[in-house]
Amino acid sequence: MRPPYLILLPALALMTAGCATRQIQNNQGYIADEELANSVQPGVDNKESVQRALxxxxxxxxxxxNVWYYVSRNTKQLAFARPVPRDQRVIIVRFAADGSVSNVERRGLEHVANISPNSDKTPTLGREATLLEDLFGNIGTVGAAPGGGGPQ
Structure with a gap:
């Protein structure tokens, strides 16, 4: 007869093998070629040449x-957790009224605002009803006079 821990040890090893920490990396949006992005010059290029290049x-x-955005974002994620941004690049191309490039800006992850909501529940006015009050709260009010309360 085998000791029980010899039987449980392989089962435990198989269960923990699925818990290995593996990061999932994801690229979203525009994949920027730095050489092409650097080739866009104010006063030289126009909308057509920017669209051909980028x-x-x-x-x-x-x-x-007259403002175009090229957004790329790299994220990492562990199993079922929310993705966490590792890198973000935004190329902003502004055009003059005649269609020529007037300005090219680059922004990164440092310009992203972190917004944390107040809570998971929206505050409302009034009282909070329990489950039983929700289920049985209208008993006796069917056919009652407007304004509730029933006969007096």
Missing amino acids: GRPTLESRWDP
Whole structure:
């Protein structure tokens, strides 16, 4: 007869093998080629040449169609945890009214604002009802006069 720990030891080893820490890396958005991004020059390029060099922008400004954004982001993640940004690059190309490039900016992860919400629950006015009050709270009010309370 084998001791029970000899049987449990292989089972424990198999269970912990699935818990190995492996990071998942993900690239999102525009994959920037630094040489092409550096080739965009204010006063020299226009919308067509920028689109040929960098491709279509990730997004255009909603308020000004003469501002293009190229956004790329690298994240890491452990198993089922939320992804954590490792690197983020934003190339902002601004155009003059005639369509020529007026300015090229680069921004990184240091410009990202970290917003932490107040809580997971939205504050509301009024009282908080329990589950039983929610289930049985309307008993006796069916057919009652407007304003509730039933007959007096």
